Amino acid sequence: MPTPPYRQIADELRRQILSGELGAGEKVPSENALALQHGVAPETARAALGVLAAEGLTEARRGSGTRVRDFKPILRRGTKRLAQSGWGEGRSIWEADLDGRPLTTDRVTVEELPCPAHIARALDLEADAPVWVRDRRYLVEDQPVMLATSYLPAVIVAGSPITEPDTGPGGTYARLADLGHKPVHFREVARARMPLPDEAEALALGKGTPVVLIVRYAYAAGGLPVEVNEMTLDASRYLMEWEFPA
Amino acid sequence: MPTPPYRQIADELRRQILSGELGAGEKVPSENALALQHGVAPETARAALGVLAAEGLTEARRGSGTRVRDFKPILRRGTKRLAQSGWGEGRSIWEADLDGRPLTTDRVTVEELPCPAHIARALDLEADAPVWVRDRRYLVEDQPVMLATSYLPAVIVAGSPITEPDTGPGGTYARLADLGHKPVHFREVARARMPLPDEAEALALGKGTPVVLIVRYAYAAGGLPVEVNEMTLDASRYLMEWEFPA
DNA sequence: AAGTGGTCTAGACCACGGA
DNA sequence: CCGTGGTCTAGACCACTTA
Numbered sequence: 001m002p003t004p005p006y007r008q009i010a011d012e013l014r015r016q017i018l019s020g021e022l023g024a025g026e027k028v029p030s031e032n033a034l035a036l037q038h039g040v041a042p043e044t045a046r047a048a049l050g051v052l053a054a055e056g057l058t059e060a061r062r063g064s065g066t067r068v069r070d071f072k073p074i075l076r077r078g079t080k081r082l083a084q085s086g087w088g089e090g091r092s093i094w095e096a097d098l099d100g101r102p103l104t105t106d107r108v109t110v111e112e113l114p115c116p117a118h119i120a121r122a123l124d125l126e127a128d129a130p131v132w133v134r135d136r137r138y139l140v141e142d143q144p145v146m147l148a149t150s151y152l153p154a155v156i157v158a159g160s161p162i163t164e165p166d167t168g169p170g171g172t173y174a175r176l177a178d179l180g181h182k183p184v185h186f187r188e189v190a191r192a193r194m195p196l197p198d199e200a201e202a203l204a205l206g207k208g209t210p211v212v213l214i215v216r217y218a219y220a221a222g223g224l225p226v227e228v229n230e231m232t233l234d235a236s237r238y239l240m241e242w243e244f245p246a
Numbered sequence: 247m248p249t250p251p252y253r254q255i256a257d258e259l260r261r262q263i264l265s266g267e268l269g270a271g272e273k274v275p276s277e278n279a280l281a282l283q284h285g286v287a288p289e290t291a292r293a294a295l296g297v298l299a300a301e302g303l304t305e306a307r308r309g310s311g312t313r314v315r316d317f318k319p320i321l322r323r324g325t326k327r328l329a330q331s332g333w334g335e336g337r338s339i340w341e342a343d344l345d346g347r348p349l350t351t352d353r354v355t356v357e358e359l360p361c362p363a364h365i366a367r368a369l370d371l372e373a374d375a376p377v378w379v380r381d382r383r384y385l386v387e388d389q390p391v392m393l394a395t396s397y398l399p400a401v402i403v404a405g406s407p408i409t410e411p412d413t414g415p416g417g418t419y420a421r422l423a424d425l426g427h428k429p430v431h432f433r434e435v436a437r438a439r440m441p442l443p444d445e446a447e448a449l450a451l452g453k454g455t456p457v458v459l460i461v462r463y464a465y466a467a468g469g470l471p472v473e474v475n476e477m478t479l480d481a482s483r484y485l486m487e488w489e490f491p492a
Numbered sequence: 493a494a495g496t497g498g499t500c501t502a503g504a505c506c507a508c509g510g511a
Numbered sequence: 512c513c514g515t516g517g518t519c520t521a522g523a524c525c526a527c528t529t530a
């Protein structure tokens with residue numbers, strides 16, 4: 001019934017981390033050191049460190065050691081970055097997020113595919129209707145921070161730069177405007193959960209790091225859905241902001 | 247270098263869960279059963295089940311067994327529920343979230359305290375200036391789903407029903423309107439992380455369940471900040487939605 | 493009473509990183 | 512090379528649930 005030893009050890013280390021006694025980047029005592037200090041088996045000390053890792057407070061590296069994690073988030077402005085003044089003038093909608101740090105993409109694929117069922121419902125299309133699928137990974141300072149997959153109806157975007165890897169100045173939304181389907185309304189739905197192994201690998205996530213899933217629906221005038229964008233964010237790298245009137 | 251046994255076992259079980267072969271609520275094989283099936287030590291089988299629990303896919307109960315988790319979220323409408331038509335007419339701003347299920351509160355405390363530094367900055371107050379702090383826990387069907395702490399400047403709300411546990415029809419925002427400080431603009435900042443032990447306990451969270459932290463800033467006409475509300479949501483119970491124009 | 497998960501031990505071998 | 516974390520074993524005892 002009392003708190004088991006491995007939790008007591010974890011509690012003590014957690015207190016030190018949260019109080020700042022152990023600062024970001026500092027080394028936590030090793031498994032063996034903890035085992036000796038507390039008179040427990042190495043596996044028990046290991047369990048204590050496992051608790052902190054699962055809470056996202058520490059990060060272990062084989063051969064090196066276990067260190068206190070840092071939290072230096074990117075601010076993602078849900079409302080402001082999608083204001084028309086952003087993409088309407090050829091600026092990247094991402095600039096505001098990064099305090100000037102460059103945001104790059106890799107693993108870019110653009111292809112025409114039959115529309116998945118759940119996307120078809122949102123885009124108001126027949127199942128398997130052709131859609132252009134834009135898939136990419138975003139990086140900041142060579143670290144992956146987000147995965148994104150956009151779906152756009154082929155009847156709308158076929159033949160446009162949206163079907164090319166480089167969509168040109170202003171990006172996809174500027175091109176949709178060129179095509180006469182300027183997005184005028186957005187809806188974002190978000191949830192958070194622990195990553196699956198493939199997500200953890202693609203984002204190089206540490207142990208106790210959740211992902212945030214955001215699905216954005218873009219609508220042109222008259223309520224016509226023109227894009228669905230499924231994003232997967234490293235929760236330890238992002239602060240998300242939305243602003244709106246009462 | 248090859249995939250260790252405990253991961254192989256976890257991979258196989260995960261596949262069965264994600265494919266629906268093992269449905270929500272169904273029992274996963276026990277530690278001993280897995281150990282026998284795969285010819286490993288019980289602790290190794292246990293490690294495999296630990297992986298799935300950390301991913302939020304399963305939930306273990308001592309004496310009972312390990313079962314596949316379910317995800318039946320509450321839809322939290324960030325924009326619509328704060329539209330003035332909601333609280334302006336005496337309706338609870340929460341109704342839309344729940345498909346008719348009643349939302350209740352417990353652990354309600356309302357007290358006047360010196361303002362914490364990070365809140366003082368947001369409310370444009372001197373540090374330690376008096377604020378009324380409203381603290382409560384929200385439950386759906388007797389399950390805790392969210393913690394919330396609101397901070398309101400005493401110079402604005404002193405003497406009003408906002409300093410009582412029951413704020414009356416329309417809630418805090420209707421009372422702020424009565425006081426001549428109707429909120430006209432909101433800003434919400436969100437992040438996700440793993441819970442600390444006290445959060446996990448207050449929300450009765452399972453092992454692989456993150457929390458979503460949302461801080462809402464409410465502004466009256468002229469940009470006067472009138473409330474800061476810090477919320478802690480069970481990520482496995484919430485879908486969050488925001489809508490806004492381009 | 494039998495079976496479940498929760499915790500712990502005292503060993504072992506391996507892969508990796510830094511000095 | 513040595514210390515680090517990562518994995519595994521073959522036991523053990525306990526607390527809890529269900530039948």
